[in-house]
Amino acid sequence: MKNKNSVIRLSRYKNALRRLKTMGFARIFSDNLADAIGVTPSQVRKDFSIFGISGNKRGGYQIDELIEHLNNILGKNTIKHAIIVGAGNIGAALAKYDGFEKDGIKIDAVFEADPLKVSSQAVIPVLHADQMIEFIQTNDIRIGIIAVPESSAQQVLDLMVLSGVKGVLNFAPIRLRAPKECVVNNVNLVLELENVIYFSNLLEKEAQEAEINI
Amino acid sequence: MKNKNSVIRLSRYKNALRRLKTMGFARIFSDNLADAIGVTPSQVRKDFSIFGISGNKRGGYQIDELIEHLNNILGKNTIKHAIIVGAGNIGAALAKYDGFEKDGIKIDAVFEADPLKVSSQAVIPVLHADQMIEFIQTNDIRIGIIAVPESSAQQVLDLMVLSGVKGVLNFAPIRLRAPKECVVNNVNLVLELENVIYFSNLLEKEAQEAEINI
DNA sequence: ATGTTTTTGTGAAAAAAATAACAAAACCCC
DNA sequence: GGGGTTTTGTTATTTTTTTCACAAAAACAT
Ligand SMILES: NC(=O)c1ccc[n+]([C@@H]2O[C@H](COP(=O)([O-])OP(=O)(O)OC[C@H]3O[C@@H](n4cnc5c(N)ncnc54)[C@H](O)[C@@H]3O)[C@@H](O)[C@H]2O)c1
Ligand SMILES: NC(=O)c1ccc[n+]([C@@H]2O[C@H](COP(=O)([O-])OP(=O)(O)OC[C@H]3O[C@@H](n4cnc5c(N)ncnc54)[C@H](O)[C@@H]3O)[C@@H](O)[C@H]2O)c1
Secondary structure (H helix, E strand, C coil), X not given: CXXXXXXXXXXXXXXXXXXXXXXXXXXXXXXXXXXXXXXXXXXXXXXXXXCCCCCECCCEEEHHHHHHHHHHHCCCCCCEEEEEECCCHHHHHHHHCCHHXXXXXXXXXXEECCHHHCECCCCCCEEEHHHHHHHHHXXXXXXXXXXXXXXXXXXXXXXXXXXXXXXXXXXXXCXXXXXXXXXXXXXXXXXXXXXXXXXXXXXXXXXXHHHHCC | CCCHHHHHHHHHHHHHHHHHHHCCCCEECHHHXXXXXXXXXXXXXXXXXXXXXXXXXXXXXXXXXXXXXXXXXXXXXXXXXXXXXCCCHHHHHHHHXXXXXXXXXXXXXXXXXXXXXXXXXXXXXXXXXXXXXXXXXXXXXXXXEECCCHHHHHHHHHHHHHHCCCEEEECCCCCCCCCCCCEEEECCHHHHHHHHHHXXXXXXXXXXXXXXXX
């Protein structure tokens, strides 16, 4: 898929822009934005160029306009509805998190297999897993978050796809198979941490070698 | 940084291998592994080639040997100690998660600013944030996880770096600045979800256009 | 007005990553 | 033990991503 990284960066820019806006900026230059998310100014302009975003020579970009534009590209100008499956550690944490709502993503419900964890009167209702298919269909949900154990993840995904879900964020550390009409994005936190460990080890090793070569 | 993606995939391979091993395999071919994590067999062999991992022509790879080798490269043959800062939604979820320990990562303590959340007798003790620096130094902690609000994240990182932390996994949705001797890896879940939304929208759009062009 | 400075937008170049291609080794079967 | 088959390991090729570089537009100064 071409420009995958650009899209990810667009989200980052939007994020940074919101912060910069609350800091009182009305306009922004490619190098401010670059600095805010840690890329080169060229990269910023290139990304914008790819998606047809333009600013003003010497005047930079109007923040409000830019955010609007980014939201349009990212399909975020209408509220997006999503569900979470699995009301365990991570599922519950996500359900309580207010950062999604701030970004126009509304978690409509959580689905859980364990009847003891069901609580349909909560702010974000926790419903029984059996109700998931119907809920997805009647509420036309397109986005799902999988927070169930590895062993049930594929099964949950299959049900989601069957019901009409088109995009999934998966926390189970396993590769899920989906038909090509459904996007699956995996978040593997162990892997992320291992990665940190690897690169920090590498840095330490390099530092030691540099010391020897003095 | 060169080969960054290869390193990430090495962790994936290791993960898949553990699963394949419990399924009874003793040997594995590049195409099995490729299939398990969703890449091409060439990619698998290329990755291994880069890190000097070799198998047997026609015999594939001995799983145990391979895991051992990957662990060595990833610096995982000794237990890695880490701390979490912030005992909120995500911090608590991570502390309870058993997936880290399975992978040789031990969370030694959680640090929290709110005295009401401190509970030093818990399985993984939740200590007061004031004790962090000393704990890191006396226990020689190199890895930290940041699970505090955006507004305190940079401050926490600075303290960590000061105390000797060399690698950080950050959940706050903000770019943190670290000196180059400390690696910072960001996990931004809102962004991950936005990404899913973008690409699923794209797919739907493409599907619609394809329909028109029949 | 005219020159100077700043900053964008993009095409060209470089770097990095992924894929393909295939020789060589290892095994199998007869 | 020779011919066929499988699978690695690596080099070559292609694709993708990032960076560079600079012309042109806009703002400013004088
Ligand atoms: N907790 C973490 O910090 C963390 C970190 C990284 C990855 N993960 C992954 O996230 C997933 C969930 O982790 P967790 O720690 O929240 O586990 P958990 O056991 O706390 O929660 C899982 C929940 O899913 C429910 N469940 C099981 N099957 C279900 C089904 N078919 N339909 C609906 N609900 C079902 C269980 O009843 C349970 O409440 C796991 O795959 C785990 O590997 C978790
Ligand atoms: N909860 C989620 O699902 C989720 C998802 C994505 C991102 N995040 C991010 O993760 C971070 C934490 O989110 P959360 O939902 O767990 O928030 P939370 O408010 O539940 O938890 C934050 C905790 O950090 C503590 N804290 C604040 N300053 C501290 C300091 N200096 N030292 C130690 N502890 C301190 C607070 O007392 C609180 O207990 C935030 O940056 C958030 O944006 C959370």
